Amino acid sequence: MADSKEQRTLDYVLQNAVRGDPQSVLDFIDKFSENEWAMHVGNVKGPIVEKVVTETDPSTCLELGTYCGYSAIRISRLLKPGTRFLTIESCPANAAIAQQMIDFAGMQDKVKILQGSSQEIIPRLKADHQVETLDFVFIDHWSECYTPDTKLLEECGLLRKGSVLLADNVVYPGAPDFLEYVRTSGRYDCTNFPTHLQYSKKEDALEKAVYRG
Ligand SMILES: COCc1ccccc1-c1cc(O)c2[nH]cnc(=O)c2c1
Numbered sequence: 243m244a245d246s247k248e249q250r251t252l253d254y255v256l257q258n259a260v261r262g263d264p265q266s267v268l269d270f271i272d273k274f275s276e277n278e279w280a281m282h283v284g285n286v287k288g289p290i291v292e293k294v295v296t297e298t299d300p301s302t303c304l305e306l307g308t309y310c311g312y313s314a315i316r317i318s319r320l321l322k323p324g325t326r327f328l329t330i331e332s333c334p335a336n337a338a339i340a341q342q343m344i345d346f347a348g349m350q351d352k353v354k355i356l357q358g359s360s361q362e363i364i365p366r367l368k369a370d371h372q373v374e375t376l377d378f379v380f381i382d383h384w385s386e387c388y389t390p391d392t393k394l395l396e397e398c399g400l401l402r403k404g405s406v407l408l409a410d411n412v413v414y415p416g417a418p419d420f421l422e423y424v425r426t427s428g429r430y431d432c433t434n435f436p437t438h439l440q441y442s443k444k445e446d447a448l449e450k451a452v453y454r455g
């Protein structure tokens with residue numbers, strides 16, 4: 243079967259990056275993506291994500307949208323020992339690529355990929371994955387799922403006062419209903435981070451929404 247862009251990216255990393263070195267894996271994914279654009283959060287938005295994570299100092303993290311594992315590697319390498327990073331990926335092929343990328347980066351002990359639908363997995367996080375509440379959620383799957391999944395996190399009692407949501411692509415491709423919800427529901431304190439789309443000059447932004455509890 244003809245390989246995919248994601249498989250070509252993994253092969254490039256396995257052949258060039260340093261096993262066990264997360265930064266090396268990120269650098270080679272970025273290098274590959276300059277030639278073959280791909281939707282990793284990238285090296286412009288990535289540092290903004292890292293700054294929010296560092297400020298939050300989370301123990302339990304959830305990511306919606308693993309893709310190839312780039313942001314899982316970027317974030318999990320900052321987490322202190324004993325913390326957990328759960329990441330949901332709907333596409334089985336991407337989940338398989340991401341697992342190999344995360345393993346090669348040496349982040350396999352911190353990161354757990356849950357392959358399936360976020361709408362099905364979120365309600366099972368407490369029962370199946372011993373989650374009490376989430377300290378940090380990186381939302382980076384499909385913009386039309388941002389709002390229903392945010393509401394589901396609330397309904398499942400997974401957010402507590404101070405839980406931090408950080409959403410990618412709120413300008414491009416755009417998540418207008420999500421921005422409307424978090425900014426007007428009265429349940430969040432929001433901050434917008436204007437930036438640029440990965441590997442592009444197009445404008446984008448991240449939105450941070452802190453749950454008021
Ligand atoms: C498949 O569209 C790719 C694309 C094309 C043009 C512009 C932006 C994007 C884009 C960028 C991202 O960071 C993304 N992050 C998560 N889920 C996405 O679907 C996504 C899409």
Ligand SMILES: [Mg+2]
Nearest residue numbers: 283382410411
């Ligand atoms: Mg994105």
